[in-house]
Amino acid sequence: MSDITIFHNPRCGTSRNVLALIRHAGLEPRIVEYMSAPPSRDEIRALAAAAGVPLRALLREKEAVFTELGLAAPVLSxxxxxxxxxxxxxLLNRPIVxxxxGTALCRPSEAVLELxxxxxxxPFTKSDGEVVRDSGKRRG
Structure with a gap:
């Protein structure tokens, strides 16, 4: 089993680019297609804690359902x-790697490089033609 996991939505261009960057590095991650196999509440809490961000930072604010449900309200627990x-x-933003x-929400896609x-x-060419150059900077 891989020691790299990507919470992936194959319909998302950024998520596809991050997966391609991981594979460009010669690594094969464990892929969690969270739309069909959502992580548990505890897993989501653990992802936010590991990334060092509040849970709210892992939400996708651009989704219509975010607005419909009034999730921007700061009083929500x-x-x-x-x-x-x-x-x-x-509503779970992607991709989380x-x-x-470490753990991070990898937006933009080149954010995965430091992990x-x-x-x-x-160099790696993203699906939109943009070339990503790796500085070699890594966490740790």
């Missing part, structure tokens, strides 16, 4: 936010 994510997995070097336990990598 983490439990209320988790209830919403459990009912609407699309976990490696031995990869290899490198520096040769």
């Amino acid at each position: 983490d439990d209320a936010l988790l209830d919403a994510v459990q009912q609407h997995p699309v 976990v490696t031995p070097l 990869l336990p290899v490198g520096p990598l040769p």
Whole structure:
């Protein structure tokens, strides 16, 4: 089993680019397609804690359901936010990547580079044609 996990939505261009960057590094992650297999409430809490961000930072504010449910209200508890994510997995922002070097929401896609336990990598061309150059800087 891989020591890298990506919480992935194959319909998301950023998520596809992050997966491609991980594979460009010669690594094969464990892929969690969270739209069909959502992480548990405890897993989501643990991801936020590991990334060092509040739970709210892992929500996708651009989704219509975010506005419809009034999730921008600062008075909402983490439990209320988790209830919403459990009912609407699309609210979980993506991709979230976990490696031995750390956990992060990888937006923009090149943010994954500092989590990869290899490198520096040769240039990579994202699906939109943008070339990503790896500085070799890693966490840890």
